[in-house]
Amino acid sequence: MSGVPSVEPIPQGVVSLGDHEMHAAKRLDANAFAYFSGGAADEITLRANRTAWDGIQLFPRVLRNLVGGHTRTALFGRTLAHPILLAPVAFQRMAHRDGEMATAYAASMQGAGLILSSQASVLLEHVARAVLPERQRGPLWFQLYFQHDRGFTKELVRRAESAGYEALVVTVDASSSGVRDRERRVGFKLPPDVSAVNLAGLPAPKPVMLNEHQSRMFDALLATAPTWKDIEWLRGITRLPVILKGIMHPGDAQLAAQHGADGVIVSNHGGRTLDTVPATATILPRIRAAMGPQFPILADGGIRRGTDVFKAIALGADAVLIGRPYVFGLANAGAMGVSHVVRLLRDELEIAMALCGCATLADINADALFS
Numbered sequence: 012m013s014g015v016p017s018v019e020p021i022p023q024g025v026v027s028l029g030d031h032e033m034h035a036a037k038r039l040d041a042n043a044f045a046y047f048s049g050g051a052a053d054e055i056t057l058r059a060n061r062t063a064w065d066g067i068q069l070f071p072r073v074l075r076n077l078v079g080g081h082t083r084t085a086l087f088g089r090t091l092a093h094p095i096l097l098a099p100v101a102f103q104r105m106a107h108r109d110g111e112m113a114t115a116y117a118a119s120m121q122g123a124g125l126i127l128s129s130q131a132s133v134l135l136e137h138v139a140r141a142v143l144p145e146r147q148r149g150p151l152w153f154q155l156y157f158q159h160d161r162g163f164t165k166e167l168v169r170r171a172e173s174a175g176y177e178a179l180v181v182t183v184d185a186s187s188s189g190v191r192d193r194e195r196r197v198g199f200k201l202p203p204d205v206s207a208v209n210l211a212g213l214p215a216p217k218p219v220m221l222n223e224h225q226s227r228m229f230d231a232l233l234a235t236a237p238t239w240k241d242i243e244w245l246r247g248i249t250r251l252p253v254i255l256k257g258i259m260h261p262g263d264a265q266l267a268a269q270h271g272a273d274g275v276i277v278s279n280h281g282g283r284t285l286d287t288v289p290a291t292a293t294i295l296p297r298i299r300a301a302m303g304p305q306f307p308i309l310a311d312g313g314i315r316r317g318t319d320v321f322k323a324i325a326l327g328a329d330a331v332l333i334g335r336p337y338v339f340g341l342a343n344a345g346a347m348g349v350s351h352v353v354r355l356l357r358d359e360l361e362i363a364m365a366l367c368g369c370a371t372l373a374d375i376n377a378d379a380l381f382s
Contacts, residue, residue, distance in 0.1 A: 184285075
């Protein structure tokens with residue numbers, strides 16, 4: 012892989028994803044830590060994402076023959092070594108100088124899927140050139156925000172296709188930024204050397220003249236926000252699978268399929284947009300029930316242990332995404348830190364499978380949960 016990041020040691024005593032977060036809190040400045048760790052408003056949903064997994068109990072079985080067991084799974088025509096993908100996180104060079112390149116290197120070495128943010132601080136082409144030659148890599152997907160200029164959005168899609176990305180992950184739950192009190196308290200701003208480099212050249216939005224009865228939110232900002240028609244438009248201009256991220260209602264999951272989406276990600280944006288919505292662990296089984304057994308469903312939000320990954324599979328997910336944990340690993344030890352986070356989760360997943368009597372992911376179902 013070209014441009015391999017430097018090797019850094021894992022900090023002493025860091026043996027879990029929780030340890031990575033505590034250590035990163037000391038390494039990151041207040042500006043960056045508020046951005047990466049904070050949630051919306053009172054952070055009720057942020058906390059609920061975590062506690063929901065804790066509240067689910069496992070129901071283990073014993074004395075089963077598990078020889079030949081594995082964590083492999085199939086997703087969008089590819090076989091993954093394990094069901095752990097790295098969620099799109101913007102501006103990773105705030106966490107470490109190597110930023111998304113270090114994350115890409117680690118994901119490739121661990122066979123983890125990588126979803127690059129459209130607000131990455133590294134060019135999408137550079138990441139693709141580094142990752143694609145690696146034989147053991149996981150899938151490489153590009154996360155797309157619809158821009159106010161649809162021509163620019165189309166060009167982003169074309170760039171992702173040309174670079175070799177294998178799917179588009181469209182974030183649909185952030186037409187407005189959340190009320191992020193942590194960021195406001197520290198006066199968050201991007202460092203001068205960090206920017207959304209893939210959005211360079213985006214034309215400025217046309218000014219909207221509002222009368223006294225109009226709203227800046229509904230009549231200005233949301234005037235160019237995507238709708239289901241835009242999902243149909245996107246489906247019509249790309250050959251790549253289209254996956255909608257931010258689905259929290261069974262009715263929206265069904266609409267996603269009706270409008271051409273190839274899969275959905277059950278997500279509340281890590282509790283960063285709208286506070287007091289349910290935890291993803293609570294919503295996941297409802298969406299699986301609405302979509303049937305074959306439709307691809309992924310989930311994120313609060314996953315910190317391999318047992319959480321196991322529970323997500325049992326509740327109906329085909330795979331999971333992690334965000335904050337790997338960014339904290341990145342802050343602590345660059346590519347080695349991200350790699351360590353993924354390896355910890357995978358090892359813990361295998362332990363959970365072994366102790367619950369499940370040789371493969373296909374063996375994990377609702378019977379593995381105590382209710």
